[in-house]
Amino acid sequence: MTSDERHASAPAVPPPAGPQRPAIARTRRHGDLLATSGQTAVGAGGELIASGRLGDQIDLETGRRCAWQCAANVLEAIRSELGSLEQVAEVVKLTVFVASAPGFIEQHLVADAATAYVQHVLGAEAGLHARSAVGVAELPTGSPVEVEALVRVR
Amino acid sequence: MTSDERHASAPAVPPPAGPQRPAIARTRRHGDLLATSGQTAVGAGGELIASGRLGDQIDLETGRRCAWQCAANVLEAIRSELGSLEQVAEVVKLTVFVASAPGFIEQHLVADAATAYVQHVLGAEAGLHARSAVGVAELPTGSPVEVEALVRVR
């Protein structure tokens, strides 16, 4: 059966959500371009380091700590794919999603901590990037921040 | 007149919205990289199959049905551009926007249905992808979910 046939004959309703979640790649490469999955503020212990929205339960300093952690998780995903971060030629784009209560408009200051992590590790040149910072309603499992990257590989 | 001249002399205000909306491409190619427009949960009849936000009017099962439909629409946009989904070498990235009421934090479970569709049709290898799932405030025309993709073409 071809993919076109499976597409044409797919049921209208997804299979029920099971205990087994579908596999997602942490990173995916296209030539020398590497895209990462969005990374939430999960710490070394496997739990979120904080939970909630900026401008609500989460203050700016905690939000910045989460963005720093998300950026560390993005680089860790890349490192584990490439073997070494020395393989990163440059960060092309960082997108920083900030869970924001109505009235919180300092997404750029939260995102600065993700930028700071990337530039701390990769240096000013390879770590320089285009960036979008947006305030979203909620993020998976209650993460205050989610960060994704597009990087160029050597 | 060059594009620089049109840019320099553009009025500060857009032309009034007319009955004719500007043309948007469903997909756009850059070499072997194909980007799709965000696809909402429009069904075969041309209408949304549901409308509203997760955690509000829309429950998880309905949200997953919408994500499944959005993913079908993404692959249909790609199929209609390439002639066949057999031309898809791999899905690089899927971004799943979930309209979310405050407190709804299961965007990843909604997004799993989009992932499941892509992997059902394209298989485990070509269908493996990096993914971001985020909870947004609202989506065009009230769609509960919007999905966009970046794929590599053979």
Added chain:
Amino acid sequence: MTSDERHASAPAVPPPAGPQRPAIARTRRHGDLLATSGQTAVGAGGELIASGRLGDQIDLETGRRCAWQCAANVLEAIRSELGSLEQVAEVVKLTVFVASAPGFIEQHLVADAATAYVQHVLGAEAGLHARSAVGVAELPTGSPVEVEALVRVR
């Protein structure tokens, strides 16, 4: 010290936010692909031309004016990088984030003004693009709209 060593030994907490914000690139190139930072609705005077959310303080016409301005800022970022917009072969993707109060579901009509700007300046062919329009909670400094682009350079 290598980037891997800096990554492994990074503190868990970001440096305090200083008066000096980290540098962000307005655009970043990867071969002939150029990504821009998200551009807010800042006018010629360096201030936002409006502030707030669609469906709340901001009506559709003001939102469209903001989207038009954001698109002008996106093309200005590209022009200042490339020297001339004549270097743009085509716009691959435009993403339009619209700060949206609950119930506002006309993000696509707001985004049409960004599309209209790009097509006004670059023409129907080079200006044709894939697009996602999403309604977010809030945007940096209160901008009603933020626009980012991916373009192919000649």
